[in-house]
Each structure stands twice: as C-alpha cells, then as structure tokens.
Amino acid sequence: MTAARHDSEPDNEQAETPEAILSVAAATEALLREILETEIARWSRSDLRLGEAVVLLGNMVLGRGKRLRAAFCYWAWDGTRRWIGAPERNEDDVMQACAAFELLQAFALIHDDIMDNASTRRGVPTIHTTQGARVQQLGWRGEPRRYGEGVAILLGDLAHAYADRCIGNTTGPARALWDELRIELNLGQYLDLRSSAAGENDRATAQAVATFKSALYTIVRPLQMGASLAPGWEALSPDAKRQALDRLEAFGRPLGDAFQLRDDLLGVVGDARETGKPVGNDLREGKSTELLAIALERAGAEDRRTLAAVGHPDLNEDHISAIVDVLHRTGAISEVERKISELVQQALATLSSLRIDPSTQVTMASLADYVGLRTH
Template identity: 40%
Template sequence: MHQATIDESVRAHVEQTLTEYLAAKQSTMASLTQELADALDALVEFILRGGKRIRPTFAWWGWRGAGGEPDAPAVLRAVSGLELIQACALVHDDLMDDSAVRRGSPTVHVTFGRLHQQQGWLGEPERFGMAAAILLGDIALAWADDMFYGSGVAAPRIAAASEPWQAMRSEMLAGQYLDILTQVQGDESPSAALRVARMKTAAYTVERPLQMGATLAGADTEVIERLREFGADIGVAFQLRDDLLGVFGDTEVTGKPAGDDLREGKRTLLVALGLQQAGEAGAAVIRHCLGRQDLTAQDIERTRSVLIESGAVDAVERRIEELTQTAMHALDSADLAEPAGDRLAELAVAATRRNH
C-alpha cells in the first residue's frame, strides 16, 4: 500500500505530529493532579479542533523550496510547533475580544467560566474563565518552544532558525497589542489597519514561517529575501480576506457569529475605507455598530450594505488582488526547488480566496 509522503499531505502529517506530541505532554503533566489533566484535555481538544495548519504548511514548503529533503520528520516536528503559537494567540485573542465562539464551539474562557458556574465554586465565573484562558494560552506557548527546540533537528540548523522563530513570537504579541490599542484609540486610518495586519498576521502567518523553513534548509540570503517578500504580501492579503469574512462570512462556514468583527469594534482596512468613502450618513451607520455587543441582524445587514455601496468591499478586493500579484512576482523571482514554487502559488490562492 502506498504511504503518503509529507509533500503529498502536509496538513495530515502536521495533525498526526501534533496529536502524538500533545499526548506525550498530557501524559507527563497529567500525573500531577486530575484537575490539571482535565484542563489540559480542554486545551488539547481546542488545539486539535479543526484549523487549516497554514503556518506549518508554509514553513514546510519554505524548507522544500530551499532544497530540504521530502522525508524529514524532525523538521516537520519543528514547524508543527507553529500551531501551538497559533493556539496561544487564539486563546488570548478570544479573551481580549470577548468572543464566545471559535471553530463552532465555545471559546476557552467561556468554557472555564461555565465550568466554574456549574461547580458552584467561589468567586466570579468570568474571572476564573479569564485566568484559565491566560494560563492555558501560556502553556501552549511554552509547549511551542519545547516542540521547536526538542524537534531533533541538528543544533546548528535550529540555532539559525531560532532568529525568525523568536522574532515571530515577539511580532505576534506586538501586533496583538497594536490591535487593541488601535481599537481603544479609535484610530480609523487605513494606515493603522494595514500596520496591524502586517504585524499581527502577515509576519507570523506566512513571512516568518517561510523564513524559518528555508533557514532550516540552509537557504542563501537571496532565496530568503524573495520568500519573505512573497510571505509579507500574501500574509496581509490573508488578513484582508479574514476582515471581509469577519463581516460577510457565513457562520456555518466560518464557525464564528455573523458580524463578530463589528461587535469587537475592529478598525480593519474594510472599516477604515468604509468610513472614508461612505459619506456622513453611511459613516454614522458603521460607527453605530462598532463595538456594540447588542447588534441585531438588521444592524449587521445595514452595515454590510453601506460597506458595499461605498465601494469599500471592492477596494479591499482590489488590494488583495494587488498584493497577490506582487507576491507572485517575488515568488517567480526566487530560485526554488520544485515542487515548492507550484505548491506555494497554490497556497497563496487558497489563503486569499477562501470562504472560512
């Protein structure tokens, strides 16, 4: 029977690698107390519940594009650690945004708040849920480092790849801070929205994973630079698509409530352009909805109409297309081992034209 290589099914191999690694971590830590075992079960279930595994996939094709071998389980373990950084970001992001649903299920802080309430424990359920989410997100981040540095990749390669790995963690957290700062300052400029997209999403979703994979393979500076250019533009385009889905996405497909970005008051490029282009009355409709937890279906539909009629949606779509084109140009100019170039082009299209 033919056994699929990593190249043929990166996502499936990442899933298997994560499942095995997390089972070992659970086994080690769960012996402390049953209560901790239950909490770790919830974290592991969250990590393994869906997800596109886009970050390790980009990292893998960075590795292959720079000449890395197609059979490299240690490298797969190293890049799979990116999913644990993503888990940390999602758990904390949901808490900061007070989101109730992620991937069609209750978010971590909501789950533990409900547990507190069901058990009749002392104190406030919401504060317990918040504390649990902070700590479990931190555990995911610690496990990410453990998985990367303990992957079995040769020490010189891990040392070289630690530069993008460490930069990515800092940029992701800095981007999260800029995101919440932009919301509380009410900064409605397109430049602020793009700055957040660049730091919060592009760097740690595409650019740094590609750099990390290529560095693990010993790529030269020119290849890494072209991959980073490609990754930066595709990463921003990925976030802009996410912004559109945050307002127009189908709940059944995205796994998040309709209009959730509006409730959270996110100053995305879509919102910034809508405020600029919608006129006084249209801008008033958008501002009325931003940050309101009691949004009705009618409120959301009115805002959607304003964003469409103002031309903001079309403008964001054009920006996505422009970024994709410049990214493809950078990719074409990179001297990559095949089939990495073709796979990265396919990933770019999937990332920027997705519906969830």
Template identity: 40%
Template sequence: MANDAVAGNAIRVATARPGDGDDPVRAVLAAYTQDLITSLDDALATFLDAEVDSLAGIDAAMGDFAASARAAVMAGGKRIRPTFAYWGWRGAIGGNEPLAPVLPALAALELLHTFALVHDDVMDSSATRRGRPTVHVALAAQHVAAGHRGDPDRFGEAAAVLVGDLCMVWADRLLAHATVSPARLFEVRRCYDQMRVETIAGQYLDVLGENDAANWSVDRALRVARYKTASYTVQRPLLFGARLAGVPADAPLVSAYTRYGLAVGEAFQLRDDLLGVYGDPAATGKPAGDDLRSGKPTVLLMLARQLATRSQLRALERADAGPADRLAELVADTGAAARVERMIAERVGDALAALDAAPVDRTARTALTGLATAATNRRA
C-alpha cells in the same frame, strides 16, 4: 511516509472546492495535501499525550486542565502556518530530504498559533471559534458544572490565559525536538523569536486601535495586518522553513520569501476582514458583524469611513446601534468592500511576481502559487 507524497501535500483541507479538477494548480494541491496534515496531527497528538500525562501526575485537576489545552490544539484548523513553513523548507532543500527531522519544528508553529488564538479570544470576548465554544467559554461552563464558587466567567478567562501560556511553552519544547544541528537550530530559534515579538506587537496595536479609533487610519490598520497576521501566518513561517533548510539570511530566496510572505499575509488578513462582515457563520465558525458592531478599526472599516458620504459616515459612527446586516450593506455601499477585494488581488499578484524570480524548488513553486490564491480566496 514517502517523501514525494509529502512534497506535494499543501492545503487541500483549506482549498478543496467543487470543480477543482479543472484547475491544474488546485488539482496538484488536492493530489498531495493530506499526508502533511496527517503527519503534523500525529506529531502533535504524540507530543501532547505525553505532556498531558506528565501534568496529570502533578494533580488530577492539572490533567483536566492540560486536556483542555490539548483539545484546543487538536480542534480542527487548517494548519496553515506549518504548511507555509513546510514549503519554505521544501522550496529551499528540494524534494529528497526526509521530513521527520524537521517535523517537530513545523508542528510547534501550530502550538504557537493556539496560544495566539486563545489569548485573542479572551481579549475579544469571543464566544465561538471554529464553530465551537472558545476556550474561556468552555472552561467557564466546566466551572459551573463542577459547582465551584466564584465568578465562572472570571475563572474561564484566567484559566484560558494559562492555557495559552502552556501552549507557548509547549511550542518551545516541541521546537527543541527537531533533529538539526545546534547552529542551525539557533538560527531557526532567532527567526521564531522574531515572529513571536512581531505577533505580540501586532496584537497590542489591534487592542490599541479598538480604544483609540479616532486616531486610526488605513495605514495603521494595514500595520496591524502586517504584524498581527502577515508576519506569523505566512512571512515568518516561510523564513522559518528556510532557516530549517540552512538558507543564509542574505540569500535571494529569503528576499523572495519575505516579499511573497508579506503580500500573501496581508491579503489573508484582508480576506479575514471581509469574512468577519460578509462570511457565512456556518463556514467561518464565528458570528458575522462583530467587528462592525464594536467599531474595530479594520482596513475595511477605515476605508468605509474614508470613502463614505456624510450621511453614510454618520450611520457608520452609530454602528453599535444598528443591525449587522444593515451595517454590512452600508459598508458595501461606500465601495470599501470592493476596494479591499482589489487590494487582495494586487497583493496576490505581487506575491506571484516574487515567486517568478525566486530560486525555489519546482514543486514548491507550484504549491506556493496555489497557496497564494487558496489562502486569500477562502470561505473560512
């Protein structure tokens, strides 16, 4: 693949919309995206085919199990985390270095993402993901179809946890395939490990918030967004890419990536909060309103409670008893949705300001500018 083709390929799959040709940034992104995504998918497919074949050699049932894990990885997705890692690397190293040596490391982030999604769906009892049955639901259906004994739902959840665990191990194994120096790979691994720790911390706080909503606040909800989403979606992938390029931890570029990544990552989660309530299920692949019905303490819901009148607050406290569309309307009436939109815009502005002063490759600057808007102003 030509390096200059990859160097402009960012996120067309996630951002293409009617009229993009009138927007110079989106036009640049649309001209470049697909080669990177295709390379990532090819690398994942080649790696996973070998892993599935290896596990099938243990037992035929293991082959079926591993194939379920493979399907979870390859079932669509925007490849956002590897894309940010790619631009973190390309922004530091410039446009002439070949992609192949670092491609396995970038693809490993998608395996890590699948681990997080599968476990998150089990914890949230989610029925769909990307418009398809979640892994635990699909595995429960396989249990029924095979005529096995026992509780199919319990089997599906247990097997899905193992699918997630397997994806985590696969991520480690694929990361080791990157052909960079051992010293550099050690630094990459340190960043990767910190990303995993922060993801688990954010996920635990998310679980805790659902069970301790009375002691939650907007600040704590933002902390969840920072560690559950911002860290492993944008900030750490950018720093991961910088480490792949050999950028030292105290470099100005690292500071710029850190500021940009935190701002865009938080805005990404805030957009998710809005899509979870107001998004079109046909676009998001998930039903709308689940967070409201469960009383999940997102930034949106915490702000709604903070801004609500007494009567609105009483209605919010009975959230699980009302229809989702009425609850969504109630949250909007408090002004919370508009406030979240402003928070997203403020964070995108901060991210772009961080880029302005960053010593980053010109093409990467253009891509990261477009990504800041595209990843936070999306429909799915």
C-alpha cells in the same frame, strides 16, 4: 508529502483546500496528538486535574484549523532543500517547527478570544466561555467570568511553552526568526487592541496591524523558518542566505496582506458555519481594518452616522446588517476584493525568483490561490 499542482485560475469564487495543505495538516496533527497524549499521560500520573488542563488545551489545538503556517513552513523547507540539492530528507526538525507554529497559534487564538470576548472559535464554544459556565454548573465559588478567563490565559501560556519546547535546541537564523515572530505577534496584538479602543480606523493603522499581527506571523516567518531549517542551509554563503530570505519575504508580504484582508471580509460577510466564529464581532470590537477605513473615506453624512456605531459591543443583527449595507454601498467590499486579487498576483509574480525548486514553486502557487479565495 505530495504537492498540489497549480491549475488555471478557479472559475468560482471559492477555493478548495489544496492537497499541499491537507498533507502537511495530517502530518502535523499526528505529531501534535502524540505530543499532547504523552503530556496528558505524564501529568495525569501526578494529578488527574493536571492532566485535565492538557486535555482542555488539546481539544482546542486539535480542533478544526487551517494549518496554513505549518504548510508554508514545510514547503519552504522542502523547496529550499531541493534547490540546494541536499540528499538528506530527515523531516524531524521541520515537523517540530510545524507543530510549534500550531501551538503558538493556539496561544494567540485563546488569548485573542478573551480580548475580543468571543463566544465561539473553530465552530465550538471558546475556552473562557466553557470554563466560566463550569463554575455555575458545578456550584463552584468565585466569579465565573474571572475563572473562565484565568483558565484560558493559563492554557494559552501552556500552549506557548509547548511551542517553545518543540523548537528545542534550534539555533542560528531559525531560532532568531522564531524569537522575532513571537515579539511581532504580541506587539501586533497590542496595536490591534489599542487601535480598537482608540477608534483609530485609518488605513495606515489597519496596515500596521495587518503586517505585525498577520502578514509576518502567518506567512513570511514560517516561510523563512522553513528555509533556514533545510539541510545544507548552513553551507550557503551569507549573501545567498540573505537573498533567499529576502525573496521569500517579497513573496510572503503581499500574500500575508491578502490573508488579512480576506480575514477582514470573512469577519463581516462570511458564513459562521465555515469560519467557526461569530460574524460581526469585528464590528462590535471596532477592529481597525482597511475595509472600514475605505468605507469611512467614501461615506456620506448619513452613512458615516451608521458607521459611527462600529465599536459598540451591543450591536444587534439589524445594526450589523445596516453597517454591511454601507460597506457594500461605498464600494469598500469590492475594493478590498480587488486588492486581494492584486496582492495575490503580486506574490505569484515573484515565484520564479524564489530559491526553491520549480515543483515547489507550483505548490506555492496553489497555496497563494487558496489564501486569496478561502472561505474560512
């Protein structure tokens, strides 16, 4: 794969997807397609209805996606391999890990859509929505919503099972990291759900949700897994391994926080045509975000009354527009934009210390820029 070169800071406010992501995405999607087509054929031979389940999952997995986790995993692997000086370049293990990350992301998104009652994902109707409608369209028995959500839960679990199978017989630190990130992801999702229900809109809670649901899972653990899968990794001393993983975390943590802050902004002021999901849903769900926490800290009495509507599932477009006005008026949006920029710069400042080769440091810089400026 060809790494993208890092140029000067973009003049506009958007970032094009770098070649470093596109190349990994293409390779990962080809492997995912091969895995899923094999499974569709396998299960269809037993019963076409079983194959149908894998088709439904495949449509979601192979839909529009950033493949960011796969990219960070791959380039950490490649950069560590080059830094170690390992001549071997068999990509099988790392590409299986890239596929595993995308399947795990499908699991997380499918279940997240149920919890958030989201109607679209990646620009198309969510699985629980389409499958619930199927009950009505075909005149099947039972409650449409329960059927739709039941199918989505099972398909999410199926994605998780396939992700685990991709990791296969991986042992050592890579396996330990995989186990840990799945625990972190689920606990982060629980905290997200609980804080929304409890109306816990303080900065500390927002930061905790961002750390466990996003920062570690999206960037830190993929980086660390990629490095620990690199040829020659096992020959390093324990101190060298720990130092390499710690430095990747020092790079990935602020970048993961920036990723989540950008996600929070896109959830309220993004373009649904680009994000592929409804804008304003985070406000209806009462998500605990730093954006909202800042606005609440700064809002006067009248603006706080407007913000009190956050978390009401029946918010209409006028309500959402009024809340967004408050987010602008209090300076919360500009503060979050400033913080994203600072976090990306903090990550970039660690690049020279990473135990990866110089050319991959350049590639990582392009990924960092993209994380801060993405529009979807």
